[in-house]
Structures are given as structure tokens and as C-alpha cells.
Amino acid sequence: MLDFMNSTEHRSNRGHAGACIALFLVLSCLLFSLDGCGVRPKYYTRPDAGAGKIRKIAVLPIENFTSDGLAAERIRKLVIAEILTKGVDVVEPGEVSSVLIDMKIKSLNSLSIKDIREMSKTLGVEVLMLGSVEAYGISNGISTTYPEVSIHLTLLDGATGNVIWSAWNTSEGPSFWTRHFGSEGPTLSETARKVVRNALNTLL
């Protein structure tokens, strides 16, 4: 009789352990599947602009909306490097700065269509790239820190001043493995490069 009761208790304990494992697996699956619920950025390309035929781009200085004073310059360098790897020519950044000084443009925030036309003519390019950095740094998550980079890039037609391409892109938060198992995530520079590359992939 005792043997029978012991075996029943043993079976019940096994049942509890099984339920716990099942619960753990369900929760893990749920957490893993919820991991991919981030928001997907969209982009815009003017249909009649022929963005695929671009041969040379002038990348203007990027506007900085972060507390890191050098974030914009870092992003600009990455944008130039990525455009060059796509096989498209880029105007020397110093040449662009020189033209901006000659034209007495103090702030890119107030660059008018007239200025865009004039710059395009002087630099000998059909398109100009403008941009801004909205986030660049290490952010605090619930249990971990992670690099956060957000950029907005726009391509303007040098003749009309119209926006022919626009892309806003941001990095995602920490991955499942970083949050729960402390695995090493990408660095800030790697994240910035990925964000820039993904944004430019929608154009070139």
C-alpha cells in the first residue's frame, strides 16, 4: 500500500516538473517570438525621378539633434563611405564645405531651393544629400544598455529642389540573447554602420 502511495506521489511530482518545464518552454517561445515586434521604417522614392541612374552625389553636412557633438560628422563619413562602396561617386567633403562658405550659408536648417540649385550647379552634381541624426549613443534598457542610432536621409533634385528619396532608419533595441543571457551586442559604431547601410540600400 505504501509502495503504491509513494509511486503515486512520485508520479505527481513528475507531473509538476513536466508542467513547470512546459510553462518555461511556452514563456521562452513567447519571449522569443515577441522579440521581433519592432516597428519597420518606411522609405519614399519619387517614381519619375530615376534615382537608380545617379552617378555623383554631394553629401551636405548632417544636422545633429543629439547631445554628442561629433555624431553628425561620424554619420556623414559613414554615408560617404557607404555610397562609395555602392559604386557611386561622391564630391569631396571639403569642396562642399568650401561652397557653403562661399555662399555664406550658416545653417543647413534654412537651405532654400534657390541655394540648392546654386550649389548643385557649382558642384556639378544632379543630386544633393541632406540628413539628420536623431539618436546616437548608448541607451538604458530594462536590464541592459544598448547602442541606439536614428538617422533621416533625403536626396534632393538639384534642378527642382524636390525630394526624390527619403529614408528614416533606426537601430533596434537589445536582442533576446543580450537581454536574457548577457551575450555581447554590436558596438555603437557597428550599429551606426548598419543603420546607414540599411537606409542607403533602399536607394542604391
Added chain:
Amino acid sequence: MPLIRCSEINNGTKNMRRKTVGLLKSFLLGCMLCMMVFVPGCGGGSTATYHIRQDVDFGFIKRIAVLPMDNLTGDRYAGDVVRQVVISELLASGLADVVVPGEVVAALDKMGPKSISALTTEQLKALGNTLKVQAFVLGSVEKFGEVRVGNVSAPEISITLMLADAGSGSIIWSATRTTGGAGFMARHFGARTDTLSESVLKIVRATLQTLTKY
């Protein structure tokens, strides 16, 4: 023989007590889980209110100028960040063409209003003619940043967007939306939460959807 019966009775009572305690534990656990799931649902997440003029045909809007946002937060760039996302989302949604932001600022500089919130109807009409647009997007950022509740921090953003008709200067659409706090799964099980940038994108997209759906 009676001894065996006595131990059987004792074991039976113990088993009964164990079962009762087990049931009670399961009941309490169930109650706690229910409370954790349903209580946060009362105030968290994203809430929105919007107004749209029913007598206006929005089909005439082909080109929009997004004016600089009023920044009512402690973050000096909050207005600029939200403005960039609004421009990007307006273009991506295909709702209308957007004027280059610099052109808008240059036109405003020439006109010289004290602030965007002090723009009169006549000034809006004049600006519309200068920029050759049919409507303006105006707005403000009321909250922008990370909010800390207990040991959990999560993004909190609150924005108001308005669409003004450049011909009459009247507001034809307005929407206010707030988002904030970490969800149930994030707070209790460490599930993924949106970054501040993702939250900005989500809130702007959701706000503009009230217009694009219409």
C-alpha cells in the same frame, strides 16, 4: 494490523492537506497572474483623440509644408526629431509631396513671425502662396524621453499634430496621441521594449494614420 490502518489514515490526511495547500497555491498564483495581466491594461499603451473636418475634401492637398514643431519638453531637439519623422512618414505614406524643410524655415525667416504658435491666418495664407502648398502641418511635442517607474524605464512621448488649410488658414485635422510605459511582458519577463526612436516612429505613424485612413 490496526497499526497499518492508523498509518494509512495518517498518510491519507497528509495527502489531503498537501492537495488542499497545492490547490490554494495554484489559486493564489492564478489570481496574481490575472491581476498582473489585467491591472496594467487600464492605463498603459497608446491613447489618441482626433478631429477631422467632415466637410473638407482632402483630395485637393498635393503638397504640404511641415512647420517647425513647438517644443514643450526639456529635450532641446525633441521638436526637430519629431518633425523629421513626420516629414519622412508623410512622404512614405504617399499622402502628399513635402516641401524641403529648409525652404520652409527660409520663408518663415523672411516673414519674421515671433513664433510658430503666433502665426495668424493671414500669415498662413501668405506662407501658403510663397511655398506653393495647399496645407501646413503644425504641431507640438509635449513629452519626449524616458520615464522611470519603479525599477523599469520606458519611453514616454506625447504629440499633437494639426493640418491647416493654406487657403483659409483654418484647422481641418488635428490629433493628439500619447504613448508610454513598458508592457506587461517587458516588466515581468524582460521582453523587448521599443527604443525611444522606435516609439517616436510608432506614435507619428499612428497619428498620421487617422488622416491617411480618412
